[in-house]
Amino acid sequence: MTGMGGGGEDLSVAFEHTTYIFPENTNETVTLVAAGAHTWGSWIELVDNNAVTLSSKFALVPGHLSAFVVETVSVNNQLFMLELAYGDAKTIISPMRIYGGSVPKQETRVYGVMIPAGETVYYRLKCAQPGPNSLTAHIRYHFH
Numbered sequence: 001m002t003g004m005g006g007g008g009e010d011l012s013v014a015f016e017h018t019t020y021i022f023p024e025n026t027n028e029t030v031t032l033v034a035a036g037a038h039t040w041g042s043w044i045e046l047v048d049n050n051a052v053t054l055s056s057k058f059a060l061v062p063g064h065l066s067a068f069v070v071e072t073v074s075v076n077n078q079l080f081m082l083e084l085a086y087g088d089a090k091t092i093i094s095p096m097r098i099y100g101g102s103v104p105k106q107e108t109r110v111y112g113v114m115i116p117a118g119e120t121v122y123y124r125l126k127c128a129q130p131g132p133n134s135l136t137a138h139i140r141y142h143f144h
Helices: 009-015
Strands: 020-022 030-034 063-073 078-084 091-100 106-109 121-127 133-143
Touching: 009 133, 063 078, 078 133, 091 106, 091 133
Parallel strands: none
Antiparallel strands: 020 133, 030 133, 063 106, 063 133, 078 091, 078 121
């Protein structure tokens, strides 16, 4: 849209960003645990199996989550509900409804609010089946 007035900036450049993946390596996982059937668990900070937090990625700069990708589930053919939030007030970033089929690999785009720099990122999860039940996932994010 160059030459359309305003700043003459190409819109594709205005919306470009580098997307990162959490966790960052093939030997790293993020496992989220649901407590009981139809019951929210406690808010828990998002941490990978090496004790690296998603919050550490936003320690100095604000950003957005771009996608949440389910890799495995502990119980097939069950419904999970997930909420992601940040800060002491647990400001909701995005709620999600995930069906854990035998090949779950689902990607949910996240169009939630911006995570301010220095805030802690949390999750809570519930499942239709009595638990504990869990899912593993990776998260795509970008900075502002």
